[in-house]
Amino acid sequence: MVRLAQLIVDGIILGSTYAICAIGMVVIFKATDVINIAQGELVMMAAFFGFTFRVLFGWSFILSFSLAIGLVILLSMALERLALRPLIKAPIWTNIIATMALLIILQSIARLIWGPEPYTFPPFLSRIPFTIAKIRLTQHDVVIFGTSILYMILLYPFFKYTKVGKGMRAVQMDKEAASLMGISVRKMYSYVWMLNAILVGTIGILLAPRLGVYSTMGLLFIKGFVVAVMGGFTSLAGSIVGGFLLGIIETLAGFYISSAMKDIVSFIVLILILIVKPTGLFSESVTKRV
């Protein structure tokens, strides 16, 4: 029983990082119709910025974290403004290709600046494990999970009560109507990229001490895309449930079936979900006026 609980808890912690990446993708997609394949590269850039301030400059973790998030926000907004906004009326495939190009460009830039070698990011919390109800955890696990949950919770009042959040929702529902209501659609595009940068940037810096920092680390977060598809690509709740589900499936499949099979099982489950419910677990209904 303890064993099963440990597997599920570890799956949930892993899944929470997938969920955050997926939420960012969904927020961008709903507002701008862009599927951001370069999501993991923003994670990677945040980790590199954090590494530069923390390790190379020797600044405090909090300062490094804040500056890194700030830089990723600027980078995200610049990418949106320079690379994606000109394609605003282009078909969705054009946008996908554009974000794939961004993936390659960001990886290459990281390699040019920091080199291809992986760097270590010193832990900011103790790595010594402790036990809660016989489940072994580290402070790092708690912070990663806690931050992910906190972000998920904060998104609700943000979208429901803040002016910017409401503006984003309005743009997501109907861009023309939102524009007629005096909401600057272009500004909202920048804001969703900014929001996404905060989400994935945080994950990048929090995971850096565990995974190291290297130019191809963004590829690890491609599963955020899988989770977004699982959740229906339009639902934040779907992304959260999908993230946890994928994390748990991976750890359980790895244990009960085979560790070599865990990715295969995860993707088989994804295909099954899409066969049973082609629009994803929590997709919002789409109605078309004929």
Add this chain to the structure above:
Amino acid sequence: MKEIKEIMLGVLIVLCLIGSQGTSGAAEVAGVTKDSILIGALAPLTGPNTTSGVACRDGAQTYFDMINDAGGINGRKLKVTWEDDGCVPAKGVAAVKKLIERDKVFALFGGVCSNALLAALPTVEKEKVLWFTANCSAPPITKPVKPFLFRAGWNPTDLQARTIAKAGLEYFKAKKIGIFHMSDEYGVYYRDNIKKYLEEKNVQPAAIETCNPGDVDFTSQLTRMKEADPDVVLLAMWIQDAAVMVQQAKKLGVNPLWIGAGPTGEEPFAVMAGEAAVGTMHLWPFKYLLNDTHQPMVAKFREEFKKRIGEKPGRPSGGDMMNYNGAMVFVEGLKRAGKDLNRDKLVSAFESMKNFDSLLATPVTFSKDEHHGNYGINFVGILPKLQRALFDIKVKP
């Protein structure tokens, strides 16, 4: 005006003809000119093996630059073009073809993953280009002898695998022995040879776990490993993956003696894994550790590396020193081939090398029948505060 143009054109054509004659005269041998030798070099500079790839590049380049600063080889400077093979066979083949067919290199150096090297073997054999590697350890690289492949550095993988298995069983007296390996060619080959050795000793592994390169979660494997409760686990993993794995093992209370294959013996593993690396043992191919700076050769290496590459956390590493040492052997071969350089002479020069001593690793001897140059393995242990010590574990595979 038209006449002037025609005269200029004529002069240009004559100059081109003279130039091309001069060039062809000096470049009868691909990659060799009067004052330079073009070397193609390979390393994984992207993907999960980047740590080892960067060490391959930086360690070797340090020595090549030293040679150039000292005047080159027989009056010729080394020009080294590095290509990324990503440890992927298709990329390896493309990189080798580019180096040989487009860049026209004289010889090849480096490589970390045997799969990428072996995939490119037909091209190398067709073009008769010598390839020296310090890292690639798959036995088929030198057994049976391939006319153009030479290795001095890591022992062949089958011997390495048997060595760590023997150390676990005989030196550390493991009661239950486990294996944790990558699912790639390297890891599977290691696993099979460990299993073979254990079968010979009538020992059944208590657990065999696998993971994919680039995995970030090892909970399932470690939970099973915990239940099997081996006291020794033999580890055939790349640096980044192993560093993440041992941290999770510590968290989950899986605390066997980890005995690692070559990659995890390198400094970045311990730096990345932190305290979770303490108590682990790993293969180590040198006579000395990197902090044995009282040894002149080690001190010289560290000084040159610092000057040319710079010191970083975990660098220089064992991988850097491995390829610095490899570059010494490679350069020795080039020197022996003489001033009138060609590819046949280079192969003959390598095969004539007897007991060449770099002073860092065991002496290198090649012959027509033996293209693996040296045998010798130590063990390095990671101590508290990530100090390192050589362990005199006498296990001959």
